Structures are given as structure tokens and as C-alpha cells.
Amino acid sequence: MTTKIKGSMLVLGSGIFTGIIAVLLVYFGNPANMGLCIACFLRDGAGALGFHRAEPVQYMRPEIIGIVLGAFLAAFLKKDLKARGGSAPFARFLTGVFVMIGALVFLGCPLRMVLRLAGGDLGALLGLAGFAAGVFAGSLFLKQGFSFKRNYSLQKNEAFWFPALMVLFLVFLFVKPAFLFFSKTGPGSMHAPILIALAAGLMVGAAAQRSRLCLAGGIRDAAIFRDPHLLYGFLGIFGGALILNLVFGYFKPGFSGQPVAHTDGLWNFLGMSLVGLGSVFLGGCPLRQLILSAEGNVDSVVTIMGMGAGAALAHNFGLASSAAGTTANGKLAVICGLIFVFIIGFLNTKKPAA
């Protein structure tokens, strides 16, 4: 009983901590309501590497590097680091592609969705409703026996390549080689100082690794098991960010004029439905995928690569929304994504005997 309460306190505490850090990052220069956003920041990274050429959203975000390295160190010290993979890697890659597209039509991953809500962005309420609907649909598949099947133990060195890549990106960030792209205007140009962002990432990564913080897991476990454990993390992020937003005067309730957001409710809903459903199949939200990647789960690394590819496609094909609104291509891509993810769901669900 006591370990149960301790676990719930840990996830609540790391949620509050993450919410506070996110608002502090806005204070130090990140875009409003975007102190942390796994989808946006992976997209910025894909842009920095030149995989897409959307000039306002190109930056090698130190937060991503920090989260991975922080989670890696925490996992290493606590002996959670373990190379494993082989559970439907390509289906995960493609699901990652569509999760990213859904997130970029909404304009945020589940983490940023909560941060938007905590900043008073009421348009994100429709995103939340869509996300909950997607997670709920995914939970029904799980109850019916959905599985990507098991992963397997891999060579030990497999666990080190993803964190090593982040170290390389960190070197890039300081050296700024000419082949990288850094936004001069737009959200990509708005960022906290490198060392602050890196430190923030390291702390959030370590906290999320220890607490298993997951934005999709809260609603999922409440739906399947009536277990609110991970919901505390969700609420913690909201509460922590809300309080600090009120203190800093960042809280501005309303639908229109919200930073890096649009008011197209239907597509906020459907974009986040796609993210919710995909996240349940993947075994966690984009933040959780990043943490699992740092712990040596290379299926999650493949998922992150899929998300990077999805970000590149989203900007190259004009799928991503902007403050000006959604795009026709983006809507079509979300519909395709929902159809694809449902097919994935049906093909991987075997009704259990008895």
C-alpha cells in the first residue's frame, strides 16, 4: 500500500516538476505554451538537419538531447538500461509517422496539449477530447487482445547508439556546422539559452524515467483498469504549469489568438484522436517513446525515427497546420492516418480464446 502511494506521489511530483520546468523554459525564451513539446521539438530537429525546409521551424532543441541523456543516465544508474527490440518495428515506424502528422495538424504532442490548456488555450480542449477518444478506442483494441507481440534481448551496444547520436547532436549544437539549419524568425528562432534548455531536459528526462510519466497511459489505464496512477502525472503537469502561468501572467483564457495554435475544432479533435490511438498501440505517448528509446528500447528509437520522418513529410507535403489554420492536405493525411492506424489495430488484434 505504501509503495503504491509512493509511486503515485512520484508520478504526481514529476508531473508538477515537468509543468513548472516547461513554463520556466517559456520565461527563458521558448515559444509561448511550448516550453516542452516532443512533437514540435523533433520537428525542429528534423528541420535543423535539413529533412524539411520550413524555415521558421528549424532548431536542434537541447531539451530533446537533455531528456534522452537524462533518462539514459537515470536508467543506467538504476539498472533499467537494457537493449531490446524486434516488436513490429516497421508498423511502429509508420504509426510514428502518423502520430507526428496528427500532432502537427493539432500543433502539439499530448504534453504540449496539456501545456496549452494550462496556458488558457481553450481550443486545446477539443484536442483533449479527441485525444481521450483516440486513447479510449485504443484501449478497446487492447482489451480485445491487440498486441505488437514481444520484443527480444539485443546486443548490449544497441542500447548506446541513440544516446550517442544525441551527444553528436549536442556537439553540432555548439559547433553549429554550416550544413545545419537554424531559424532566424518564427518558433524555431525562439529558444531558451542552450545550457538552461539542456539542464531542463536532463532533469525532466531523469524524472520521467524514474516515474514512468506518460500522457497516454493515464487515460488508457483509467479506461481499462480503473487505475488513476498515471493520470496523476497528467494532472500534475497541468497544475504545475497552470500555477506558474498565473504567477507570470501567461494565463490568457480564450479560443482565438492563442500562440502557435489554430481554432479549427474538428481537426484539433481528429488530429489528437490519431495521436491518442497511435500512442496506445505504441505503448506510450511521444514523451514516453523518447524515454523508452533512452532506456535501450530500439523499437521506440524506430518510432522516434518515424516521427522525425513524419515531421519532414508534414512540412514537405504541406500537411502541418500553422497559426493561420489547417491545410487541405493535412486533413486528408489525418483521415489516411486514422484509416491506417485502425487497419494496424485490426490486423494485430487476435481475439483471446475463452
Next chain:
Amino acid sequence: MEAYKVDARGRSCPEPVVMTQKAIKSAAIYIEVTVDNTVARDNVCRFAENYGYKTESREDGEDIVLSLKK
């Protein structure tokens, strides 16, 4: 007493718990769940304890074997 055996090694969240839930629904009073990471261990134990099971875990090489008893 023969244990109801569940092999949840290598499964993504929350499959180990879904598999345990199925075992609990079959009214098994002794369930043995094999997992291979501490997240699955903690999740399965938390779930089983909510259903009134006493939980014990022991390491078996790379794996963790959880005994859930009513």
C-alpha cells in the same frame, strides 16, 4: 497447487497487466507472471494488489517471476 502461468516478457505497456487481468478474471488463486523489466513488475504488482493478491517477486536470470496469491 498448479499456478496459472502468464508469460509477459517483452510486451509493451500495458499488455502485461491486460494478460494478468485475464488470469484474475478466470478466478485463479495462484498466478505466476514472468516479466523482464521493472516497469512491468511494478504495474502487475500494483494491479494484483488492488484485487487482493499478495505479491512476491524473484529474479530468474534476466527475467523477473511474480507470484500472485489470494
